Amino acid sequence: MANENATPTPTYEPGTRNPYMPYVATVVEVVTETHNIKTFRLRLDGEGVHEAFDHKPGQTGQLSVFGVGESTFVINSPPTRKDKYIQFSCMRAGEVTTALHGLQAGDKIGVRAPMGNSFDYDAMKGKDIFFIGGGIGMAPMRTLLLYMLDNRKDYGKISLLYGAKSPEDLSFAEDREDWLKRDDMNTYLTIDKEAPGWEHKVGLIPHVLEAIGPSPENCVAITCGPPIMIKFVLQALNKLGFKPDQIVTTLEKRMKCGIGICGRCNIGGKYVCIDGPVFTFEQLSQMPNEL
Amino acid sequence: MNAQNKFISRAKLADWLKELSSRFEVWAPRKEGEGARSVVVYRPFEAEKGLELDRKPTESAKHTMFPRSETLFNFRRNLVEGAPSLELEEAADPAPRLVFGLLSCDARGFQIFDPVYNGSGTNGQAKDTYYLKRRSSTVLIVKSCSKVLSTCFCNWVGGGPASTEGADVLATEVQDGFLLTPVSERGAAVLDSSLLAATNSDMESAAADSQTKAAAALPAAPDLKESQSALLGKFDNAAFWQAESSKCLSCGACTYLCPTCYCFNISDEAAGYNGVRLRNWDSCMMPLFTMEASGHNPRTPKMGRLKNRVGHKFSYYPSLHGGRIACCGCGRCIKSCPSSVDIRRIVTDAIGFTETVGLKEQNNG
Numbered sequence: 001m002a003n004e005n006a007t008p009t010p011t012y013e014p015g016t017r018n019p020y021m022p023y024v025a026t027v028v029e030v031v032t033e034t035h036n037i038k039t040f041r042l043r044l045d046g047e048g049v050h051e052a053f054d055h056k057p058g059q060t061g062q063l064s065v066f067g068v069g070e071s072t073f074v075i076n077s078p079p080t081r082k083d084k085y086i087q088f089s090c091m092r093a094g095e096v097t098t099a100l101h102g103l104q105a106g107d108k109i110g111v112r113a114p115m116g117n118s119f120d121y122d123a124m125k126g127k128d129i130f131f132i133g134g135g136i137g138m139a140p141m142r143t144l145l146l147y148m149l150d151n152r153k154d155y156g157k158i159s160l161l162y163g164a165k166s167p168e169d170l171s172f173a174e175d176r177e178d179w180l181k182r183d184d185m186n187t188y189l190t191i192d193k194e195a196p197g198w199e200h201k202v203g204l205i206p207h208v209l210e211a212i213g214p215s216p217e218n219c220v221a222i223t224c225g226p227p228i229m230i231k232f233v234l235q236a237l238n239k240l241g242f243k244p245d246q247i248v249t250t251l252e253k254r255m256k257c258g259i260g261i262c263g264r265c266n267i268g269g270k271y272v273c274i275d276g277p278v279f280t281f282e283q284l285s286q287m288p289n290e291l
Numbered sequence: 292m293n294a295q296n297k298f299i300s301r302a303k304l305a306d307w308l309k310e311l312s313s314r315f316e317v318w319a320p321r322k323e324g325e326g327a328r329s330v331v332v333y334r335p336f337e338a339e340k341g342l343e344l345d346r347k348p349t350e351s352a353k354h355t356m357f358p359r360s361e362t363l364f365n366f367r368r369n370l371v372e373g374a375p376s377l378e379l380e381e382a383a384d385p386a387p388r389l390v391f392g393l394l395s396c397d398a399r400g401f402q403i404f405d406p407v408y409n410g411s412g413t414n415g416q417a418k419d420t421y422y423l424k425r426r427s428s429t430v431l432i433v434k435s436c437s438k439v440l441s442t443c444f445c446n447w448v449g450g451g452p453a454s455t456e457g458a459d460v461l462a463t464e465v466q467d468g469f470l471l472t473p474v475s476e477r478g479a480a481v482l483d484s485s486l487l488a489a490t491n492s493d494m495e496s497a498a499a500d501s502q503t504k505a506a507a508a509l510p511a512a513p514d515l516k517e518s519q520s521a522l523l524g525k526f527d528n529a530a531f532w533q534a535e536s537s538k539c540l541s542c543g544a545c546t547y548l549c550p551t552c553y554c555f556n557i558s559d560e561a562a563g564y565n566g567v568r569l570r571n572w573d574s575c576m577m578p579l580f581t582m583e584a585s586g587h588n589p590r591t592p593k594m595g596r597l598k599n600r601v602g603h604k605f606s607y608y609p610s611l612h613g614g615r616i617a618c619c620g621c622g623r624c625i626k627s628c629p630s631s632v633d634i635r636r637i638v639t640d641a642i643g644f645t646e647t648v649g650l651k652e653q654n655n656g
Contacts, residue, residue, distance in 0.1 A: 009405070009426060009427075009457070009475075010405050010408070010409035010411070010423055010426055010427075011423065011426075011427045012418075012420065012423035012424045012426070012427040012428075016418050016420055016423070017418075017420075018381060018420045018421075019417040019418065019419070019420070020363045020364070020420075020421075020557075020568075020570075021363075021364060021379065021381060022379070024377050024379065064559075064568075066366045066368060066377065066559060066561065066566060066568075067366075067368075067559050067560075067561030067566045068559060068561075069557075069558060069559050070557060070559075070568075071584075093584035093585055094584035097584065106374060106375060107375050108368070108375050108376065108377035110377075110379075115415075117414075227587070252583065253581070253583070253589070254580075254581050254582060254583045254584075256555070256556055256557045256573075257555075257557065259410075259413075259415040259417035259419075260407070260410075260413040260414060260415035260417065261407055261408060261413070261415075261417070261419055261553075261555075262554055262555050262556070262557070262573070263553065263554035263555075263573075263575065263603075264554065264573070264575070264580055264581055265581075266599075266603070266607065267589075268523065268526075268602070268606075268607050269606075269607035269608075269610045269611050271413070271414070271415070273415070274413060274414045274415035275414050288523065288526045288527075289526065289527055290526075290589050290590070290595070291589060
């Protein structure tokens with residue numbers, strides 16, 4: 001009578017890690033990046049916990065402000081630089097991010113991480129890499145860029161095009177200074193309109209990208225930013241001859257559990273929280289159109 | 292005759308459930324409200340409030356395994372020697388539970404949860420410890436259906452009125468009581484009671500008859516294996532979804548009554564320094580379900596939300612879980628929909644054989 005195809009009733013095995021329980025962490029430092037973006041440097045509490053923490057570039061985490069809630073952000077410091085802290089950059093947009101922006105050094109915070117997939121940085125070895133970031137979209141790419149700079153010999157030519165509305169909207173001031181100085185990468189910065197004292201490019205990211213005109217030969221383009229920017233960056237990359245499997249992006253969705261259960265971040269049968277956030281445009285073209 | 296089968300008379304049923312209450316938190320269906328306003332709901336068993344085993348429960352038994360609201364952990368914030376401190380305390384383990392009289396469709400509903408909540412069927416492979424603790428410690432006594440409603444379609448999705456999938460014991464109504472068939476080991480263990488009697492051949496054949504009759508009363512089941520590709524094929528067909536969702540009110544009644552809708556929200560409640568992190572049922576019919584902080588919402592029109600609900604059950608979930616359809620055919624979403632949206636019809640329309648299946652459009656609008 002029993003259906004032989006039926007799955008056996010799952011059982012709880014004592015000692016199974018509770019995936020909803022955050023690590024408690026201490027805010028080590030808060031960096032004000034722009035008028036609405038702050039960077040939070042966190043160290044996980046408990047003996048050996050921070051040291052044991054391991055993640056890959058592109059993976060995300062959930063930050064908790066207890067009493068307000070939990071939201072998803074990318075871990076934007078690379079595993080090669082986690083001795084002192086792991087870092088998240090958050091744009092103030094809703095309730096949790098507003099509460100986050102009120103935190104200061106010494107405050108306690110909850111962290112559930114790492115989550116999701118990562119950039120396929122091994123498959124990118126030996127290739128030229130062209131990063132195209134707009135606004136807060138620079139955050140996920142920062143992790144991979146720093147990781148590649150820390151493993152510089154593994155990669156070909158590394159270029160970065162990073163833009164924002166105005167000079168005041170660009171994050172990561174210290175990094176930018178370093179990136180501009182380095183002779184092992186090309187850094188292009190752009191803003192939408194002329195501003196006093198601005199010595200870099202002016203113009204929308206897709207236009208500047210076309211003018212730079214990177215060759216698609218043995219190159220991977222990695223782009224992240226607002227949807228409207230992505231749309232036109234894709235058109236520009238197409239014109240330059242990049243194929244959909246050479247273009248990588250990270251997606252955002254409203255998430256709650258972060259572990260593929262709560263059911264809200266799906267695009268068809270893919271869950272952005274566990275199957276993403278990193279996708280190639282080749283992969284996205286095979287998914288239902290519901291971004 | 293099966294020596295392991297037992298008989299419980301209607302007269303002794305409450306006593307048996309009372310006896311089981313010493314080992315389990317017993318839940319069973321009972322009637323609330325009177326006359327046309329009454330509903331049948333699963334509640335913790337209280338002998339004086341009676342049992343309702345003749346009418347089909349209005350709601351599913353989902354909340355017996357997956358509470359409408361549950362505490363994940365408590366938090367306490369404080370200052371220790373002037374520095375902020377934080378303590379997290381996980382919610383206590385649930386007490387062992389026994390659900391008596393849930394329908395076979397309700398029990399199969401938990402099997403839709405299982406591969407998602409135990410991580411075996413997801414890339415994340417995370418184990419939902421809250422669900423698994425309750426699932427491991429809950430005994431399910433399924434009552435086989437003797438009445439088939441016009442909204443029932445369990446046989447379309449692999450079930451049947453006396454399906455034992457997910458059951459620990461199957462209870463089938465016979466003269467003056469129920470014949471109890473153990474399905475699992477823990478099911479057999481709860482049948483060890485002096486209140487239960489041995490069965491006789493009349494009971495055995497009456498039970499088999501009733502099961503056969505109920506199965507025969509269901510309309511013929513169409514083959515839904517094309518639903519996966521058919522629904523994906525209709526994904527960008529706005530005219531199709533506009534027509535299918537025109538009556539939908541986005542009220543979410545279907546999701547709350549559904550034994551297989553497993554989506555939830557997580558939120559905090561705090562008073563002063565202390566608070567709780569809660570998990571609450573959520574519904575993909577609600578616009579806020581996917582609303583991002585930027586204001587962007589990938590499912591703004593209601594047709595996008597209805598498309599996700601039907602698509603998840605009949606296409607996305609089956610594509611991830613070996614073809615299994617994430618619907619148990621209980622028909623509550625059809626029966627209780629204020630505007631008579633019929634999920635069967637959406638699926639058969641997508642496949643293109645509604646006429647053959649013979650479903651009629653209901654219109655309360």
